[in-house]
Amino acid sequence: MLKDELKKIREEINKHNYNYYVADNPTISDYEYDLLFSKLKEIETAHPDLITPDSPTQRVGGISSGFEEYKHKYRLYSLDNTYNEDELRKWYEKIQKEFAKPVQLVCELKIDGLAIALTYEDGYFTTGVTRGDGIVGENITQNLKTIKAIPLKLFEDVNVEVRGEVYMPKSSFEKLNEDSKEKGEKLFANPRNAAAGSLRQLDSSITAKRDLSMFTYTAIVEKNNNSPLTHWDSIQYVKSLGFKTNPNIRLVDNIEGAIQFCKEWETKRFDLDYATDGVVIKVNRFDYQNELGFTSRAPKWSTAFKFPPEEMTTTLLDIELGVGKTGAITPVAILEPVNLAGSIVSRASLHNFDEIKRLDIRIGDKVLIKKAAEIIPKVVKVVDNSEHENLPKYNPPKFCPECNGHLIVREGEVNLFCENxxxxxxxxxxxxxxxxxxxxxxxxxxxxxxxxxxxxxxxxxxxxxxxxxxxxxxxxxxxxxxxxxxxxxxxxxxxxRLFSRFITALSIRHVGKETAELLTEEFPSLESLLSASLEQLSSIEGIGDKIALSIYEYFRDTKNLELINEFEELGFVFENKIVKTEELLGKTFVLTGTLATMTRDEASEKIKQRGGKTSSSVSKNTSYVLAGANAGSKLDKAEKLGVIILSEEDFLTMIGEKI
Ligand SMILES: [Zn+2]
Missing domain, CATH: 1.10.150.20 (5' to 3' exonuclease, C-terminal subdomain)
Known part of the structure; x- marks a missing residue:
């Protein structure tokens, strides 16, 4: 029956979602996944009455007019916190006095995201609510459904409320900001703001495009004989239901063990792809937790250790001016060197001249600098100092520091530009x-x-x-x-090089790598690109009116056309060389070892040009392993799994570069 077939496909997709987004262990290629998904969508479109709430197609929702307030069934308390080890010891001493036995603790990283409560009925996800003030939050169920680490259906048919932290990986945050910058849109200050902004979208299809994930850390279940007796066991339980939990968690025998955990993560946190601002420490046994109870605002059985701040004050010695490839003049703060979160900082970003004016930053000021998820530290504000009023106000330059040309303000942009x-x-x-x-x-x-x-x-x-x-x-x-x-x-x-790389390299305004790739996919040759109308350009998904106009104008400028002509005379071929070849289409390659005639990056580009994919680890779904000299463990694994191993020569023959 069709219903059964649908159920099977959904279970299959949900299983792969779990493997990919929760267990971090994909077992099929993206291509195969896409095929499954489109098959499901096709059947559901033909039979809309058969759509169920746990169908993976329901992850992309519509537009809502606002978020309803929602009273939490169980209050979400905040935590007391400290930066100080001795205070942690005092907290533990008080607890230890209550009980004759040693009190075990659980240490977890405090994820810097948004606290969320999720309700499941009979195993189905029904409601997702923000923390709000802990008593009333906002119902953002539709947006939460787009997050693939949140199961729509649990492995058990239980009634449960879980809590966790929704976050955006640092790498995705950086990419999002890069794309926004390219499109001239507003930037987010840090990954937490980006996650919050993405979750509060009225159009959940925008949320769906953002890379959000969630670590779950608490479950509230109705008591029965099987319900967990400790926090540690409840985390294992949450995991067994299909939620993603943070692997960096430790059960310790006393507070010294917890302090050790905090110390380790004070530096190790910078290697993680998500932001964490401290460690949450909880009494492990639930019966002990109940006995300790709550103060008016926080549980007595839990506390948070906060990592030292990534902020410092220092003196602004000078403002240096840089000129970018678009002609944008960027101010850079030259600072009295200072140790910030483990590294010596003497330069920081000042964003733009509007920001300097808004914050009234003057050379000689004491300023607060901050290093969060961003690699480059930035000046946040002027710190109160008696000197400030006596310092001359900073005036933005009128002329280019390099060529002395006039600087202009472009409409809709905050930067000053050298127009020469x-x-x-x-x-x-x-x-x-x-x-x-x-x-x-x-x-x-x-x-x-x-x-x-x-x-x-x-x-x-x-x-x-x-x-x-x-x-x-x-x-x-x-x-x-x-x-x-x-x-x-x-x-x-x-x-x-690929045509898209050439377009990227031209530095057309608002056109970066991603836009160039979209563009050349639609217009794979110079000829087709030159004859594209403004409407055609702006109808490409991901290319807005502003970008389209910039591209259109670029190719109408005779000087630019002459330039491109010159490249052609030098032997450039302007054609997208993507030729999908049957043999490589949808196949997954893993590259290992050193190749003689090309780098691994070049080899993967050749694979992608022909419709293939690359992956970094060998699994039973790997189609081929391309092995160069000194190939290591990946080759062993391929042999064990019986994956076809290609030599460089085999590969060149396969792609038709060697006969
Ligand atoms: Zn200049």
Missing amino acids: PECPSILKSRLEYWVSKEAMDIDFIGPSVISQLFDLGLVRYPVDLYKLKYEDFFKLEAVKEKSASNMYNSIQESKN
């Missing part, structure tokens, strides 16, 4: 971007080589790189035969 197309700083940044990994990926040519080539008058525009002769490289500092030929060859070789 021949500004040496802009030309240099463009060249640097051209050779960078993100754009044309030219090995052996870095910023210092670019700077020398430019200053010697050998290269002014990217096209000049391709006119350099082998002898020219000897004019550079300390260059011998070997590096000269490396540089020469790698420039020439880059003529064969």
